[in-house]
Amino acid sequence: MTLRKIAVPVLAILIFLLAWEALVWVNDWPNYKMASPSDLGPAFVKYRWLFLEYGWQTLWRTVVGLLLAVVFGLLLGMVMGFSRLMRDALYPLLVGFNAVPKATVVPIIALLFVGQHNMNTVLMAFMISFFPIAVSVSIGLSTLEPEYRDILRSLGASKMTIFWKIALPKTLPEFFGALKVSVTLAFIGTNLMEIVEPHGRGLGALFDSGKISADYPLMFAVLIALAFLGIVLFYIVVWLERIFAGWAERPAG
Amino acid sequence: MSDLIDIRGVTHAYKTDSGPLPVLNDLNISVPEGSFTAVVGPSGCGKSTLTRLIAGLMRPDKGEVWLHGTRVKSPRSTVGMAFQNPVLLEWRTILDNVILPLEIVPNKLSKTQKQDRARDLLALVGLEGFETKRPSELSGGMRQRASLCRAIVHRPEVLILDEPFGALDAFTREDLWQIMHALRAEEPFTSVLITHDLRESIFLADEVVVLSGRPATAQYKLRVPDTGRRTLDDLYTPAAAGMLNTLRHQIEVAQGRAPAASFQPAVAPGQRAKPETLP
Numbered sequence: 001m002t003l004r005k006i007a008v009p010v011l012a013i014l015i016f017l018l019a020w021e022a023l024v025w026v027n028d029w030p031n032y033k034m035a036s037p038s039d040l041g042p043a044f045v046k047y048r049w050l051f052l053e054y055g056w057q058t059l060w061r062t063v064v065g066l067l068l069a070v071v072f073g074l075l076l077g078m079v080m081g082f083s084r085l086m087r088d089a090l091y092p093l094l095v096g097f098n099a100v101p102k103a104t105v106v107p108i109i110a111l112l113f114v115g116q117h118n119m120n121t122v123l124m125a126f127m128i129s130f131f132p133i134a135v136s137v138s139i140g141l142s143t144l145e146p147e148y149r150d151i152l153r154s155l156g157a158s159k160m161t162i163f164w165k166i167a168l169p170k171t172l173p174e175f176f177g178a179l180k181v182s183v184t185l186a187f188i189g190t191n192l193m194e195i196v197e198p199h200g201r202g203l204g205a206l207f208d209s210g211k212i213s214a215d216y217p218l219m220f221a222v223l224i225a226l227a228f229l230g231i232v233l234f235y236i237v238v239w240l241e242r243i244f245a246g247w248a249e250r251p252a253g
Numbered sequence: 254m255s256d257l258i259d260i261r262g263v264t265h266a267y268k269t270d271s272g273p274l275p276v277l278n279d280l281n282i283s284v285p286e287g288s289f290t291a292v293v294g295p296s297g298c299g300k301s302t303l304t305r306l307i308a309g310l311m312r313p314d315k316g317e318v319w320l321h322g323t324r325v326k327s328p329r330s331t332v333g334m335a336f337q338n339p340v341l342l343e344w345r346t347i348l349d350n351v352i353l354p355l356e357i358v359p360n361k362l363s364k365t366q367k368q369d370r371a372r373d374l375l376a377l378v379g380l381e382g383f384e385t386k387r388p389s390e391l392s393g394g395m396r397q398r399a400s401l402c403r404a405i406v407h408r409p410e411v412l413i414l415d416e417p418f419g420a421l422d423a424f425t426r427e428d429l430w431q432i433m434h435a436l437r438a439e440e441p442f443t444s445v446l447i448t449h450d451l452r453e454s455i456f457l458a459d460e461v462v463v464l465s466g467r468p469a470t471a472q473y474k475l476r477v478p479d480t481g482r483r484t485l486d487d488l489y490t491p492a493a494a495g496m497l498n499t500l501r502h503q504i505e506v507a508q509g510r511a512p513a514a515s516f517q518p519a520v521a522p523g524q525r526a527k528p529e530t531l532p
Contacts, residue, residue, distance in 0.1 A: 145338065145340065147336045147338055147340045148340050148342075150305075150308070150310060150334065150336075151334060151340055151353075151403075152353075152357060153310060153328055154308040154309070154310060154328050154332050154333075154334050154413075155328065155330050155332070155354055155357045155358055155407070156327070156328045156329060156330050156357070156358075157357045161357065165353070165356070165357075166342065169342070169344050170342075170343075170344075172344075245344070247343050247344040247387060248343065248344075
């Protein structure tokens, strides 16, 4: 069972890499058009220390941005979920904010806090990823059936007790669903900033320097590294979800 | 026996966009300690509003609700509630669901004592062996039984049942009626049942109150004779047929489909108690 769980996705990845290799080989594309998987190995080896250092920087900035998004998104979701007035007031603002393409915000922030590369990157990751969390928590809380509340309220329970015992756990499945979306969004935010800001660091900056020096295998290697980090973070969220909201999972079959 | 629940001249209206919508009008109901009152009436006549008023979740515009000699102004821990939707918490086991009120209501029970209390109740309703299951693994009838256990686990003085059997199939419903009697034999609660099912009302209750159409007032009260422990067979006696006939007519009057005066009560043999009509 566990063998199958590991073997099947690994096999799928291998097939994907083979198909990629075959595509480049059949078309006889040169390296500066499209790198093939066999070029990636040398690129990773050549820049292994940069990959480790920059990969770590991208990872921690993304995670910090994501944590901020979780805290802020939860708070905003709670405010909007419990107060109709706040929901009516904040919803259009929030939707408008989310509708602005984040690539346009990058130069604004980069100019606003010149040189604060760490902060800017974290800020970008945060700004791009809190929206799904806030919306899902607010919807989860505002659609709580009144009977659930009445069960505890009729016993004289306080609002905080109702929140901890019922509202919060009941919202967890929605929260984790949103968090999975936010993880990938946060990576986009981090990389946007790393690519655009001059003298930046992190995988985005590595990608940019690969582009400047026309090192196509390096650019593709960065993409693969980003995909790898994304997979790792995503499955950490899945693991947390299983611990805290595993009850919402229906048994298969 | 003193009256445990006393509803005095309660009038209530909801505020809507098109002005106030009166739902209750000078409603008077009193329920003696340990007895069981069923409230029936046409759809949308304010029956659920009544449960929320008794539970202290709402306050009436006019009139008073008294529980055990104190006026109800806010929720109190001496009340237990069960709804048509069992509203069990999916992330808790059945046992932990039943324990929930004991985590809220102040008490001196240890964790083990709480679990024992919940286990005893679950056994009483035939859910022994399901303690560690999740609600999603249980059938609708079983979930409703667990919900009943949760409603009485903290030994409330008053049990408020808002159509708890309404969504169940006929056989399961009859099962739960009998379980309700079994619970009453063990637990000393006073109960108010909101229902649409006339057979259910005369099988479970000591007194059936028919509410009029909106704004509702107590239109008619029927005392169900005490014949000891009831069985389902009691529903198929001439006395039961007479009571059902009376109630059905009263509902028609409440719906405005029959004039109040047209009715001649069917005199069923063996029916001792005379229905008392309130002015």
